[in-house]
Amino acid sequence: MEKTVAQDFSYDPFDPAVMADPLPFYRVLRDEHPVYYLPKWDTYALSRFADIWEALRLTDGTFVASEGTLPSAAVLEHHNSGPVADPPLHPMPFHANFDSPIYENVRRCTSAQFRPRSAATLADRIRTVANERLDELLPRGTFxxxxxxxxxxxxxxxxxxxxxxxxxxxxxxxxxxxxxxAQPGEGVEVANSRPGFLSYLTPIIERRRAEGADGSVPIADSLINFVLPDGSGFSDTEAATQMLGVFIGGTETVPKITAAGLWQLAEHPDQLAAVRADPDANVPIAREEILRYTAPAQWFARTVRRPYTIHGTTINPGQRIITLLASAARDEREYPDPDAFIWNRPIERLLSFGHGQHFCLGVHVARLEVTIMMQEWFKRVGDYRIITEAAARPPSSFQWGWNNVPVEV
Known part of the structure; x- marks a missing residue:
């Protein structure tokens, strides 16, 4: 039975009830409040697919990410009185906070391995790692x-x-x-975790700089050799910070999508049988519905630099929007019967990886990893059962995904 929300409706991504289950709130937003104002944060929430697609498509300076694409509550509680300037070059924050051309130029340093042709060459390696892991896990029976x-x-x-x-x-x-x-009622605070992330990444930069950064470690070496518009380069910490997108994005999302996809198919035996009939052909089709239905990222933010009008509401410079990608994935205006999982649903557009300038860097590798892990699973695993009572979805204002999905094979 679908949960309902109270008639005196309010939405806040950091609200404990929203963090526990945002989907009922998204339905009310789409139906009744497509441009919803959050006065506490001076921020507007966009919940419909077409509205988010159009907003993220713009690259004319209407929106910037100067305050971050995932600003914390501490950032949002400060109300701006006008347009927000770009951050200073030093100390350099994550490059996604900058507008063109700095953003694109730094992004190129981290993108070479993730372009379509390069990503395709990784298939054999991903398949090897997946099978080595299955060799270890399957004899356990439960994992x-x-x-x-x-x-x-x-x-x-x-x-x-x-x-x-x-x-x-x-x-x-x-x-x-x-x-x-995050604790219920509190948003994800990336800054608190950054020292832990950098403890892995900064030593890589230090080592590669000492070794000459000759290109044999492409991401690190490209960042070490990068020259900013003022002629300066990155410090070790600044270069390491630019690697955070690969380090975080490549680690946390794909596992949750893969596990949730195998769970959804297990709950629909007829669909599972159809996908199993030809994993090579059918897993890539099912993957797109899995991405729509289970992608854990809930929202990303932008700050308005030029007035933007939508549904009769003008959003002024300095105010923000949060684009509710997970709401867009359940928008019946884009997807008929959106709350149903349909493995071969025709999908023309998808927002699970974002859209526009900040489209996910690792989209091709992510799709490849999900595909191969599921294909190898179906080739090696017969019956399996998700131990639903032990599955866990910890609270988070951002990655509302299943951190634990125990399975018995």
């Missing part, structure tokens, strides 16, 4: 899909991307997962 399978594979690949020993994959996974958690 965790998110942490033990998907998490291990994704974290191993991230270690290889950034230049960490793969033996650190379990530590990296635990560190990144901890950074997305």
């Amino acid at each position: 965790d899909l998110t942490q033990d399978y998907g998490g291990h594979v994704a974290a191993t690949m991230v270690c290889e991307f950034v230049g960490l020993p793969v033996e650190l994959a379990p530590e990296v996974l635990a560190t990144v997962n901890a950074g997305s958690l």
Whole structure:
């Protein structure tokens, strides 16, 4: 039975009730408040697919990410009196906080391995890691899909991307997962977790700088050799900070999507049988519905630099919008019967990886990892049962995903 919300409706992404289950709130927002004002944060929430698609499409300076794409409550509680300036070059924050051209130029330093052709060359390696993990897990009979399978594979690949020993994959996974958690009523505070993340990344930069940064560790070396518009380069900490997108994004999302997808198929035996009939052909089709239905990222923010009018409401410079991607994924204006899981649903547009300038850097690798982990699963695993009573979805204002999905094979 679908949960309902009280008639005296209010929405706040940091509200404990929202963090526990945002979906009923999203339905009310889409139906009754497509542009919803949160006075405490001087921020507007956009909940419909088409509105978010259009807002994120704009690259003309109407929206900027100067305050971060995932600002904390401490940032949002400060109300701006006008347009927000770009951050200073030093100390350099994460490059996504900048507008063009700095954002795109720094992003190129981290993107080479994630372009379509480069991503395709990773298939054999991902398949090897997935099968090595299944070799270890399947004899146990019971294990965790998110942490033990998907998490291990994704974290191993991230270690290889950034230049960490793969033996650190379990530590990296635990560190990144901890950074997305929040107490009910409090938002995710990325700054609190950043020292832990940088404790892995800064030594990579220090080592590569000492070794000459010759390009053999592409991401780190490109950042070390990068020249900013003022002629300066990154310090070790600044260069490490630019690696956070790969380190965090590549680790936490794919495992949750893979586990939740296998869970959804297990709950729909007819759909599971259809996908199993030809995993090579059908898993990529099912993957897109899994991405729509289970992607854990809830929202991203922008700050308005030029007045923006939507549904008769003008949002002024200095105010913010939060784009509720997870609400857009359940918008019946885009997807008929959106709360139903339909493995071969036709999907023309998807917002699970964002849209526009800040479209997910690792989208091609993410799709490949989900596909291969599910294909190898179906080739090697017969019957399996999700131990639903032991599954856990910790509170978070951002990554509302299943951190633990125990399975019995």
